Amino acid sequence: MGDFLTGKVIAITGAGRGIGRAVALACAAEGAKVVVNDHGVSIEGGEPTSEVAAAVVKEIEAAGGDAVAVADDVATMSGGARIVATAVETYGRIDGAVCVAGILRERMLFNMTEQEWDPVVATHLKGTFTVFRAASAVMRQQRSGTLIGFTSGNHQGSASQANYSAAKGGIISLVRSAALGLHKYGVTANCVAPIARTRMSANVPMELKEMGEPEDVAPFVVYLLSDRARDITGQVYTVAGPKIAVWAQPRELRAAYAEGGGWTPQRIADLLPGTVGTDPMPLLAQLDAMRRAAATGDRPNA
Incomplete structure (x- = not known):
């Protein structure tokens, strides 16, 4: 085990599968105590189950780490608050909140229904807000902490995922707002735009030249959560296999x-x-x- 996150408590949403799971395992391997959140739904947002979160906790514990599962829905204020409360009640603090949870409901804009728009925006954008909201209140009192949102290259726009694209663009603005509002309290906020093979990327209608695995993304998230990155805030980074890139600020x-x-x-x-x-x-x-x-x-x- 490493020591990049020794003594830190990290909550991760969408941590039952894919990138979230890889981040949870990497954080635990670097010494963090981990709150593993996953509502356990399909990529369309249905069939919730707590089994996937519990399974990742078992993996962490089997490797000698410390973790606890929370199956709440991040799209609700109570769900976001319970994830953070679990960290504080179990481990006494929260040092990092990583919001990976997401779903897809693909449709062209002119055919998209309210039922296809609302759950995607709620899970991605509101789900990031609910956790950030609860975590920032604790971190402000601690005068330390790190918030990490997950965006996508699709924040530039998407022909058939206007709901997903809008949510991912909103997450970038939310992260920048958090970076500005929490800077004086010693709290940082950054975004990661991964390009990796997951359930959600499986149906991309083109061959991507730059494509990695979930495990390629995890080390960068660990770095952002560590004290080595305490001066980095308000940034958006792409991680794609061996590539790390920073996006320009709006100007x-x-x-x-x-x-x-x-x-x-x-x-x-x-x-x-x-x-x-x-x-x-x-x-x-x-x-x-x-x-x-x-x-x-x-x-x-x-």
Whole structure:
């Protein structure tokens, strides 16, 4: 066992399978006491069971670690609060909250129903908020702690997962807000955008050039939770196999100012294309490639 997280208490949602499980096992292997949360549902959000969380606890204990299972639904305020309360009641504190839990309900925007939108946004975005909300209250009093949200490259947009994409973009803004609001209390907040083989990535309609395993993501999360990363906050990182990358912070690219009389539609039409312009969407080019490949029966790379 390592010692990167010795003495720390880490709560991880969605920890029964995939990346969450890999993170839970890695944290325990580095000396952390772990709260393993998983509602145990399918990727569509149905059939909850606590067995998957309990199974990961058994793995950790068999390896000589210390863990406890919580099967609550992170999409409820009570569920998020109970995960944090379990950490405090069992181990006396909470040093890290890692929100991996998620579901998918894929549909084109013009066909998407409320029943396909609400549960995805609730699990990903609200589920991150409920845990962050409860954990930050404790960490503020401790004047230390780390919040980690899980986003996706799909925060750039998605042709057939507007619900998932919107939630993942919201998580980035939530993390940045947490980083700003909690900085003076010694609490950090960061985002990880993994590219790894999981249940949720199995149906991606293209071959990804950069693809790793859940176990590739876990060491980076351990690092962010450790004291070695105490000065890192408000960041978004991609982890894809051997690759680690940081995303740019939002910023203006170009600006124009109206002179004498303000803007009119005609003045905007005359000025905007050649001055402010646009910022191209790389994903549009990928979609065009996918459409061309579909016509020939090939599977495009991305």
